[in-house]
Amino acid sequence: MPQTLPQTSPLGISPDLSLDADFDLNKYLGELKLEVETALDESIAITYPEKIYESMRYSLLAGGKRLRPILCIAACEMLGGDRHAAMPTACAMEMVHTMSLIHDDLPALDNDDYRRGKLTNHKVYGDDIAILAGDALLAYAFEFIATQTKNVPPDRILKAIAHLGHAVAATGLVGGQVVDLECEGKADVDADTLTFIHIHKTAALLESCVICGALLAGANDTDIDRLSVYAKNIGLAFQIIDDILDITATSEQLGKTAGKDLVAQKVTYPSLWGIETSQQKALELVEQAKAQLVGYGKLAIPLMAIADYITTRQS
């Protein structure tokens, strides 16, 4: 592992992707998405009381890019870990992400009727069941990691559980959502506050996906530091691109209502900096992210390619 490389690197250091000219990101993402969705489908069976399991499955199996579980698996494999060892944690990440979407869509929060082109959970099952389905997914995520992770020393699994808890609680995702709520309708939100929101609401869980995958593979402190910078950067870039797509893409492309931020007069990176500067910032973040992984050679190609994908995606 690249102990001698500096912790941060200047912009513009790109990995030599010609190291593996055959790498096909779309194929990689498509195959892993399929593997993850099979595992997710098998993770929750419908039993009495059926309604809650149906509600959990409705949102968990509603599609999406499955970027979080894929990041978890890619990080584990980059450090020589086994895909199967990371799969339960990868699934747990999607359960937690789904919980956050279900609760975020509730009338008491964002009050959204559609998500990924489908009615939101509470529109189908009611607010009460949607709240409980989120709670169940969150609790089950931890149970799933603890019981389903095979061939990994228990101290590594514990570290992953601790990291995920921290990424979701008030120190992470929830903290970001709270500040986001506080900024609603305010026109004077500054870039620091916006970055706090996104680092917590979006990047914390993405980071946890990468770090937990790495922890399961036996990452050392240097690996964790590098991957943490990588993940925070792509998390922030991911959010910037999300904000840009909200302006430039159609609802059909996004599978959710487009132009919502403009209607809500929400402060976003593009509203602060303009679209062009925001795009430039996202590119810089991705370059810095990739620079962290240069020393891992060919093994880093999937994470490198995913970083690039984040700034080029259209939905």
Added chain:
Amino acid sequence: MPQTLPQTSPLGISPDLSLDADFDLNKYLGELKLEVETALDESIAITYPEKIYESMRYSLLAGGKRLRPILCIAACEMLGGDRHAAMPTACAMEMVHTMSLIHDDLPALDNDDYRRGKLTNHKVYGDDIAILAGDALLAYAFEFIATQTKNVPPDRILKAIAHLGHAVAATGLVGGQVVDLECEGKADVDADTLTFIHIHKTAALLESCVICGALLAGANDTDIDRLSVYAKNIGLAFQIIDDILDITATSEQLGKTAGKDLVAQKVTYPSLWGIETSQQKALELVEQAKAQLVGYGKLAIPLMAIADYITTRQS
């Protein structure tokens, strides 16, 4: 450990509490409650964004008997474990219990304005923050066990985390809440359905407190089986007494609205069986619970006394 005793025992086998005539349950409960509340107070510091931490602390530190953490500690100590080893898990149990109360009180669920004589979380902080505070407490509970448990082998901690997750998810607490919601306003709820609700909504978390405390102390399968029967029985007895107190106690005594079940025409054990038969059933459950612990001698006295306390409590 009592390997030779039968798994279940006939009614009426009582432990010889004269083994320790000096045991003072009130003193025991009072001292442990204080220790638990100190640990809970230290478990969450207020930092930015303050509102979410204040909301979490508001409900977590709102008093109550702290029976769940005490059961966790008592079970750990009965099997020779250290009190400090169980304390983080004991605190996590109270975090999870608090999450379930905050979410249960929401307008979308029970729509309660008061809890333990104080305004409910959403009445003070709003529905959005109350939902997020519950989510944060649930995620933090798992992080807290994973990071704060000291001097316990990691595989035992993992087992405790798995058990807690199972007790909270759709297989436990949430499942019980869903069936409870489905039975709302129905007059034809039978005893089996009522028992399903209480075994899941109330007993599952109480059982997890006892089992997780035992797991941390290195319980064997026989210990777990015995403690599981003990905990399920006292959990069910606890709920029967709760239903009776709802009829017989005042709101002032309970710290919450009394007579709610009657007003809501909710089917309860006393409404199915009458108060006297319900009391008898609770007593039988407690006797069966205590019979499980006979072989543990003096070490079982706290758990024995807590079982008795459940049927004699006035609030």
